[in-house]
Amino acid sequence: MGDAFSRRLAVVLLASLSFLAIPGLASQTLLRVELQLEPPHLDPTLTAASTVAEALHLNVFQGLTRIDRHGEVQPALATRWEVSEDGLVYRFALRSDVRFHHGRTFDSGVAAYSLRRLLEVENANPQRHLFQAIRHVEEVGTHELRIELAQPDALLPFRLALSAAVIVHPDTVHTNRSHPVGTGPYRFVDWERNEGIRLRAFEAYWGEPPAIREALFTFTPNRVELENLLSEGAIDLYPDASSLTAHMPLMQRADYVIQDGLSEGEVLLAMNHGRTLFQDLRVRRALSHAIDREALLTIYPSIDPPLIGSHFSPRHPAYVDLSQRYPYDPERARKLLAEAGFSGGTPIALTVPPTQYAERSSLYIASDLEAVGFEVELQRVSWGEWLRQVFTERDYDMTVIAHVEPMDIDIYARDDYYFNYHSETFRELWSRIEAQQDPAERHRLLAEAQRHLAEEAVHVFLFLKPQQAIRKSNLQGVWDDAPIPAVVLEELYWE
């Protein structure tokens, strides 16, 4: 009765005590990440909305390769790859210890299915055009994949690391929109509108078990609410704190840290080339002169992001600085507009998505446009409305938007893109770029492409979007820059 029983009793009591202690512990393990834009659905292979990738890419879904925090390509579901001398055949060796969240195994069959699905036109993958070089995908045994290209593509491993090329299982392709199933370190738990997306660490994950066991991605488009939640300390990580009006007071707080960083996002004052007004090069150039981009940067109180003059990241080796191609000159703008036959009072609608940078920029842009004679109507829309009205239906005059996918200058070669920009010259230029294997020559052509877009003043190219993440001071592992849109939970931990 004596010792053994007391020991057992002690164990029971201790167990119950630790059981009681769990809630305190749980609050520290649940990480709340704020992403602002509510995703339209949860399948990154079916939408261009980067918020889906931010929440799910590298957390729920993984590709054959991945991009790390420095923008370098790393192995993911493929452990290594080889390319043939002529650059036309890639062989990927696949991991053999990977399981999907619904229990099925990953093998070359699943990988091949996933890539073939990406290439099918009817599946409307938003980045399908990036993979047009692929001619044939073939399984070699159970854990090797052979990809045959029509022309060499040195960027294929990079492209396969993008969110639209994640590996999905045939069982779940029809349900991934509402219940995503991947191979990543986190499995999807639930998604309730106004509540957020809940992810929990996947027990059978092939890699190291992550330190953060549970995460909640919330979407708060309303700036007042967002800043309020931050000031209440309810948010652990918000990757895009750059343009918050409460930016400075938040910087002073001991419980928060604001990290400086840049994304790959070119912020554009995009115009709908389908509108007659913007088909006139003089009007487009007038707009480029009308916007005081330096003044616009005041929306960022603690960082000075680089201005851009074309759709290209200053961090890319082929970058050409065209930021001063159209200096701020309202007088010249008015003159150009007059030349094009427009006098004061031309109505123009600026569609503003619910992002901080867009909302705050739009105020300056509206004033600048009004200063050269436009009558501006600011239309604030929800993210869903923006995706539908602007991105899908292309029913807009102008909009402020950041294109965060890396190396996406090719969108100007796409006929089906929401810009309605059709340029034979650019399309021809892009196919030369794609076919070019020599890096130096390729860079020269990329420079030419940048110049072409600048000369054409396709949009008003504003600046490279800063990525100042605000995080709880004891949350470590947050990426400084955002080479791809992703919040990689696996690399985060509480200190």
Add this chain to the structure above:
Amino acid sequence: MVPTLVILATILLALHSFGEYRATVSQLSERHTHALMTASRLMQQSESMLGSGAMLLLADDHFSRRQALFEITDRREWMERLVDELAAIRGEAGSFDDIERVRDQLMESFDALDALVQRRIDLVGQLQQAPDETSDALLRETERLLARQMRTNRSLSQDLSVAIGYHVSGIRLDIRDAAEQMEQQLRQREGALKGFALLAVLLLLATAYHINRSVVRRVVKLQRVISRERPAPHELRVDGSDEIAQMARSIQRYVHRINDNERRIMTMNRELDFLATHDALTQLRNRHYFERELNERRNALAAEGYCVAMIDIDHFKAINDTHGHEAGDRVIRCVADRLRRGLPESALLARYGGEEFVALLPGFDIDTVVPMLEQIRQGLESHSIELGETALRVTASFGLAQQLPGGEFDEALKAADEALYRAKRSGRNRVMYRWLSQDDSGDAAYG
């Protein structure tokens, strides 16, 4: 078993109570914190609306106006959701019509304010470019309307705060009620838990007492009895039919067996001892014993004085030869018997040889002993021994001596033997003794 169950039940009750407590606390904290946070956010937003209104009022260009308007729109949008949330939390607890009505009026008021500010900015712009009286009057009128609109705004904001305050107060009451309810439940549970704990303690004590009575005390008693040098089996009796009683019975059986064995060994020892000191035929002491005894009593005998007699059956060889050994044995037994009966208790009588006996009579002198021996001799002579059909007349010769002055016992014995020899030589069936003369120097005078 029962105490274990009660302890387990107590622990389970405690755990269950903790679980409920935790659930209630977390529900209280989650639900009420959420409600309170929602209400206070709503309150804060309704108050901040005044500030945003001021920003709008102060806007002197469209940039500032839009900025203020953005903020107002954001606040309105959030307030709408906050009211919905509060309504969902409070459920039936109150009407939200007031809040919604005032909020809508406030928003209309802001729209009106925005229109006035927009007109003012445009009028100021016009006046700066080309002053004219109509515009100037219009501007003054706009300013007046703006002031009025601001007052309306302010009063609506206050109304909204009051309407929200009503719910804040309701939430506070809810929290108090929930806390009181929880406290009451906790008190009840605490009472039950205390009762269980007390019961468990009592049961433990009862168990301890029972174990002490039924196990410890019995085992201790058993151990005490066993540790004695010579435990008595009846003391090893333990009532009941449990293992201890069974063990006690086993021990009892062993003790019985040990005691029996010991008794048997003692008897055997006694028999061996008897055999070592007695003559098997006559049951008299044997010569070995006699000599050992003499040796031990030498000093006492010297001090006390003694007589020693040697007795020999007459013609014993002939009896043996004629009637056989059995008859001889019978004769020896009869003579021994006569001697035993005829000599005093204190005499040490032993069979000394085949048909020879010796008797030591401490404290006796010859005068006392001679008549005894004479009586024995006569007794033998006058009684025949029945040997089947024949009756045998048996006689014996007696040699007697007493302590010799300064002499050792051996000398007295030798003197007795000599006296016996003389009795034999003198015709047997007689008592011969050696008188102790005045100057006894070893040459004896015999009677």
